[in-house]
Every structure is written in structure tokens, then in C-alpha cells.
Amino acid sequence: MNNKLTGSVVVIGGGISGMLSALDLANSGYYVYLVEKGPSIGGVMAQLDKTFPTNDCAM
């Protein structure tokens, strides 16, 4: 069974969670397809002005 394993992962959704899953996997030795419905990645976090509790810029 093991010789049939494919060393790639499809990540569906390019929000903060999907992006970071993709980065971790790519940096660990897996090929990643990051699939996003919209024309750009970033998700809802890119729409936020600041983040709590540090009030850092979300962008």
C-alpha cells in the first residue's frame, strides 16, 4: 500500500488557515496545491483592520 502513497496535498481555501497549512506542508517536503475560489488569497483576515489583543495591523 505504501508504495502507492502520493506525496502531495490539496489544500482547499486560501484563508489564514489554508495558507499556513500549505506553507507548513511545503516546508516539510510535500508538494501542495492551494485551491482558492476567489482571485486572491488572504481570506477574511485581509479585511480586518487590526487584531486583538495586541491591536497589530492584520494586513
Added chain:
Amino acid sequence: MDVNLCVGCGACTEKCPGKFDDGYNADLKQRTAIYVEYPQAVPLKYAINPDVCLKLTKDKCGICEEVCPAKAIDYTQKEERITLNAGSIIFSPGFKPFDPSRFDNYQYANFPNVVTSMEFERILSATGPTMGHVTTFPKLPLNPKKKQDKLLAEKRKDPKKIAWFQCVGSRDINKCDNAYCSSVCCMYAIKEAMIAKEHAGGNLDCSIFFMDMRTPGKEFEKYYENAKKKHGIKFIRSRVHSVTENSETHDLNIRYVDEKGQIINDTFDMIVLSVGLEITQETKEFAQKLGIELTPSGFCKTSSFEPVTSSRDGIYVSGVFNKPKDIPESVLDASAAASAAGDALSAARNTLTKAVEKIPEINVVGDRPKIGVFICDCGSNIKGVVDCAGVTEYAKTLPYVEFADEAMYACSQDAQNKMVEYIKEKNLNRIVVAACTPKTHEPLFQETLTNAGLNKYLFEMTNIRNHNSWVHKSNPEIATQKAKDLVRMAVAKAALAEPLKEEKINVNDTVMVIGGGLAGMTSAKSLALQGYKTHLIEKKDKLGGEAHKLYKTSQGEDVQTHLNELIKEIESNANITVHCNTTLENVDGFVGNFKSTLKTDTTSFALEYGVAVLATGAKALVPTEYEYGNDDRIITSLDLDKMFKENDAKLDQLNSAVFIQCVGSRQPDRPYCSRVCCTHSVDNAIELKKRKPGIDVFILYRDIRTYGERELLYKKARELGVIFIRYDREQKPEVVLDKGKLLVKLNDHVLNQPVEIEADLLTLATALVPRKDEKLANFFKVPLNDEGFFVEKHAKLGPAEFATSGVFVCGSGHYPKPVNEAITQGRAAASRALTLLAKKDNLFTSGTIANVDSMKCSQCGVCVAICPYSAPRFATEGRFAGKAEINAVLCKGCGLCVASCRSGALHLRGFDTHQIFSQIFALGEAV
């Protein structure tokens, strides 16, 4: 659009006649049919909305094709189907903010000054429709064209009073079907109120109407307390029934019942609806296609022990789709899902990846400096105070400056691409960026230099935001002058920058995990599965930690069964060596090359390892109040779990049980919420009711914080007849032992009179306290916060690692957390560690380290004696035997040896003496 041709110039949008709502700005604005999501979007490629494009709908127009300089427009593109082969899938589709237009009582659809929190977020943003200016009638364009809109716009004003309504679309099964708590709205409402006051000035009156204030995350409780005390934000415990509007002024009138039962009328300029997080129908349908099970609320069903694994083999989930959560938890989910997906494919790791192409470095040694200066506006963060155009013009006049430019966001992908172009086009060989702090952004710009073929140390960053525009905002002229000074200093230093070399570090790929609780074991198991030798260090005589004391998870799973299975797996894994009864005596070395002495009762041994995971956990507080210890009917939550586990016969004789919440939490000496206790008590109350339906159960609480789908337990407890009575910290319940009776007295807020409960069992929901292991923290040079929890690298984006390279964190030592969250973080720490271990062959030292000019060295030995990292030593052979030399891997680049060298033989690359002098001299040159 051909994305390979599009250069992102934006010429196409200038004359595009098609318009539709700009979703990025929460539909407060319109955008053209050919568009880019937002100016910093990645990838920066334009797209056409086929529903509103005149060419695609009516075959008219075609302007964008005419004006596109890159010939990227292609109207004939059709939907394509692509088949991908993959070993695992991670599904993280996210959420949609709840749409409140279906509620008639708040009149969101009809009153212009009732807005959603997402709309308000955009109003606060410098890139939003009002450029950060808080104003009424936010849905109107800034320069309205229609007559009707113009009339309304005349009534536009800066609001004096804003109200936030919590739980809109959450914790509500009357007007919608969302019984769960969305987990983030309390905190974002506080944040929006704080930022609104910052933008609009301190006199803005902000009120938050809430049911329970839920701030159970790390540093959240202090944020809430600050909002009340420092920022003067009002918190009103009431659910407002409805809103009416003054048709003339469009002010909003509300009527609500306060805690004392009085009806109050009030008027606000604006009302922000704190909308919850909702899974879309589209996502639910897609999940069905994928064949994964959902909870009744539409979130993905996962177990507490495999918290990112869906019901279908090979499909993992993360983010809000896997229960409502905020950013750091989504980030932990992301790494955990990567770890789970990777574990399943460990045998096929490195089979499909390719090495990154290295861009050859241009040799600039000996060339005259040609400096490029980039001034960042940071939206309005800098430009709102500093005259950035003036600073850019000024930069052009400085010595060696070849080129200067201003960027809206220098860190955005488009600005970075431009920077690369400018470097190549103008042969720049030194770069200065005046923007935010190098502590977060220096690596990003350095990568840009690398991409342009420049050595990354030919870079200097100066901070005109954190150190300037943000702290001198009431003094724009002086701030502009200061920005000029800072740019001049940076340019002077950059002119002296030299390309620096980084040395390769050898990585020992053995892992040490400290703490054998759930989080530590999870980390160890994942890293061992990926093929790394892992040592699991446990202070006690057995693995399992505090989880041994738990009865069930909030989803009703038996903890002991799963815990024992996990312990067995750990003990039988050939890659894991378990060291019980073992303590850590010291830590030497650095990322990739740590060395420790470990001690047991009988022996001590050395261990060499490359990365460390700290999973030291927390423990339950031993209470010192409420007569604890004076009567065996007064117990803690964990004692009650023990009774359940042992099926204690005493439980069946109870007629009345009382729980007191926040015992030791949320008070001045421990100003944090312990996160797990509300759910734990509610769950145990349900268990008591199930065992004996006739029992009276009371939960005395301050706010019930059953976040996420834990809210369903709270609902169930109320349905089963558990009685919840709220108390204030200033008026805690009183426990009295009187003639064999156990009495609990408190003031009931609803009845506004004292209540006395006779209890057969009193359970104290005690705080979780960290181990505050200062010795361990010092060993690894990692920080602890005031309460003794470990401080992670970044509160949002680095929740499972430390700023110290090669050291990771998980479990309740980071912050109190329930079983599923501890396991998620355990996996996340493993995933982060794996990314480092995978770099085994290309990990490098910093370039900014000390070096010796051997000709000048007088062999005095001060540097050898003074260095805390033992980096300098006397060379033992070669031409310069006896002179000092520096071990590049050990050198931290602090410069202590450089400052202490009496011969001037030591230099610190990147911060050399003449470079620092150049900054001082540049400062002396008054403009």
C-alpha cells in the same frame, strides 16, 4: 485574463464601465467589473466578473483589451476542469459573517446607521471606503451623485455615540438557527470600540450590549479590563429588543431592560451589529460531496482526540469550518492539519518536491554605493502624520542616493515586485526602507533583495511608524522632520554596508519533548512518525499528566480510554525514548545543536538534540477560600471528576449541588480566565442531573464562557433545570458551615435580594495555574508572562513556537486549554518543528556576527573571557595560532567582544563601529 501576462498595473480598471459591490469592503463601495480584490492582494492579478462585464454580457465595450499594455485580456477563456492527484486533502473553506437583514427588529436593511461589525471593520481601515474616518451613513459613497444620496450625505456627521449589539446570529434559536457561540465577537467588539475611540478621539461614547462577556483567550481578560478602566468603554448586560429611527436625523433609539429590571431609553448615532460566524450553504453542500460529517450547526465533526481529522479518511479540516475560532486557533489548526495530513503520507515525503532555484548574487564589492530609498505610507498609518512625499524628495538629495520612491504599502507584493525592478533597472546596490519595525519586516525586504540578486545585508531599515508617526501623531511637522533625520541616518549607514556571508549550521535531527502530558505526547508521536528519534522527558513516574484526572471531554468522550491508548502507542514506538522521573539540569548550544544533562534519581546522562518542544502544562489551583479543606463536602472540579470516574456511591445521595466559578481566576492576582472551567462545570452539572434528575444544581458564575459549540451544553443544562445565578467579583458568594449544614449565600441580581442555598456538595471551579518554571525558561532563553505562562513568538501568527529558534511550545503551559486544543497545539508544535528539521541541509547562521582582524589582535583574551556564548577562542593552529577567532555558529552577534576589544581587532558585521559612527554623524548634520 491571462494571469501569466497581467502585470497588475491597473490601467484596465480606469475606464471600465461595469460596476458591482466590492465584497472586500463589505459591499460599502462599488468596484469595476475588471478588478483586483485589494491593492495588496496576492497574487496581484486582475480578474473579470463575467456577470457585470459589458463585453461578456452584451458584447459591447472591450476597453480593457484596448488599454492593457501586457495584452493579458482574453475574453474567450472558459471554465477548465483540472484533475489533481493528492495523498491528502485539507479542507479550510472558512465562514461568512452572519447576514442580519433577515432580522426585522434591528432594521439593518432599512436604517442607514445600523451596520454590521464587518462593515465597521472596513470603516476603521485606512484602506476602507472612508479611509479610517468614522462617520455615519457609511453605506453612502463619499461623493454621492444621486440626488437622494446627496440629501442624506448632508446629514452625515461624526458619531458621538456608538453601540455594539452582541450575539447577532449567535446564541439565538428564536430568530435564527445558530445555537452556538461564535467565539470571537466579544473580543472584536471591544477592539472595534477601542480603535473607534482612537480614530474619533477620546470623547466618543462606546457602549457594548452583551449577555456574557466572553474573553477566555490569552491576554483577553486584561484587554477587557483595560477597555473598561482605561478606555472608558461601557459594558451593559442586556439584550436589546428592537431599534427605531428618528426619520429626520436618522439617529437610532433603543429601549432596553437593565440588570435591575428598569426600562431605559437611549439614542445612538450608530449601531454596530456584532454578527456571528456562519458556515455557508455552499460549504455544507461541498462537505456533503466530500462525504464528511457535520455537526447540527454545520461545522465539521471531529473528535477531541483527533481534532483536525474529518470523518472521512484522508480529509483533514482547519479554521472556522472546524468550529468557530479566532486567528491564533486557526493558525494552530492549520499547522495541526498539516501535521495530520503529513503523518498519513510520511512514507512519500520529499518525493514530489523540487529545490528552489537560487538567484546568483551580484558582486558589489568595491562599487560606489548606489542607494535606493523606499518610503512607506503604511496606508494612513505613516502618511496620516508624516509628509511622505516630502521625505521622499528629501531622500533624493542625500549622498549616494540614486533613487527614492514612495509606496502605499512597501510590504505588499506589488511594491516588492517594483522594488526588484528598480534595483535591476537602476543598478541599485544598497537599499533603505523607511517603514515600520525591522523586527517584523526586515526578513521580508531582505528576501526581496535576494530575489533581485543583491546580498540581503545590503539593506537598512528605519522605523518611521512605531517610533514616529504612531507616537507623535499630534505633531506632524516635527514627525516629518524626525522621519527625515531617521532616513538620513539610515542612508549614511547603508552606504557603508557590505555583503555578508552566512555559515551553514549542521542540524542534529533528534528531538527532545519536555512534558509527557497530552500535548507533549501528541507532539512526540507525530515527530516519531515522521522518522525522527524523539526523547520524551517526564518529571513524574508515568506519562499522561493532568489528563489522568479528567472524566470526559466536552463532547462526552471518555478521557481515560483514549489517554491509555496514546500512552501505549508512545511506549511501543521505536523512535520514541520515554524518560520518566527525569529532570532537565542544563541546556547548552543553539538551534540544531542543543546539549543537555538529564537527571534521574540514580543517574545522570547527556542528550544531544536539534529541537525542543516545551509541553510542561499547568495544574489546578488549591483554593484558599470558600472554606475549602474544612469540610469534605467542599471539593474541586477535578475531585468531582474523580467521583464520576470511580462511580462514587455518594453521588446518588445528593439532593443539592452547587458550583462556584472563577475560583482564583479573573481576579487581580491572577488576571486571566482559565478557559476550561465554565464548560467543565456545566458538563458536570449535566452529568449530575442525568444521574439523578431530581437533584437541584446551581452554578454561581460571573460570565458563562461556553464558547463555540460548548454553548449547546449550556443550553442543555438550562433545559435540564440547572439554575444559573450570577455574582460580581466585588460580591463573591459566602460559604458558611453551620451546625453540620453547608450553606452558600449570595445576592441574586435578577431578584435583587440575598439567596441562601443549602448544599450537599460544593464544587469549586478552580483556576489553572502555570508551573512558572523560570529555570526552564532561562535554559532556553524563552520569556514567561506576568502570570508564568510561556510567551509565544507571535500572539496571532506564531502560537506554537518561541522567538528562540528551534524551541516550540504546546499545551497549558502556553495558556489553559481543554483536551482538543492541547492536542491541536501538540500537533502544531510538531508541524512547526518538522519544517525546521526538514531544512537539515540548508540552515544557516546569521551574517551579522563578529570577526577578528588577526593582524591587530594582541591576544589579551578579554573577548574569550567576556562572551556569554563562548564564541571567541584562541586559534590553536595556522598562521594566527594564539590569536582570537570566532565560532560563527555560537556567535549571537551581540557585539560585547567588539566593544571590549582594546586593540580594535574585533568587528561586528552589519553593526560595525564606523557604521554606528556614521549614524551619529548624520544626526549631527542638522538640516
Added chain:
Amino acid sequence: MNDKDIKIVSFLCNWCSYGAADLAGVSRMEYPADIRVIRIPCSGRMSPKFVLSAFREGADAVWVSG
């Protein structure tokens, strides 16, 4: 000395005080703009020569923090 013309040269350690100055910005604290920061990798990098040099260049005060 005129209050308006004070010039303070500060040498801040990258790991603590420089970060603290960043945080002061994040917290939107306001303070007088008379200070010019030179980032150093550690207060151990500091040399008396830098202090003397700053005074010679007209600094009214030198602040080393780390």
C-alpha cells in the same frame, strides 16, 4: 537651553528596548519627538566612544537602554 531644541540620542538594544519602543507605538503612547534611535544588536555593543561622539555632535543627552 531652549526646551524646543533638545536632542537625545538613544542606543536601544534590538531585543528589549527597541522592541519596547515598537510597543509604545503599537499602544499609541505619545511622547516628545526629541529622541533619535540608533538600533544596536545588544547593549553590550555599546562603547564609550559612541557616547562621546554623540555629545560632540551636539546631543543634549545620550540614552543607552538594554
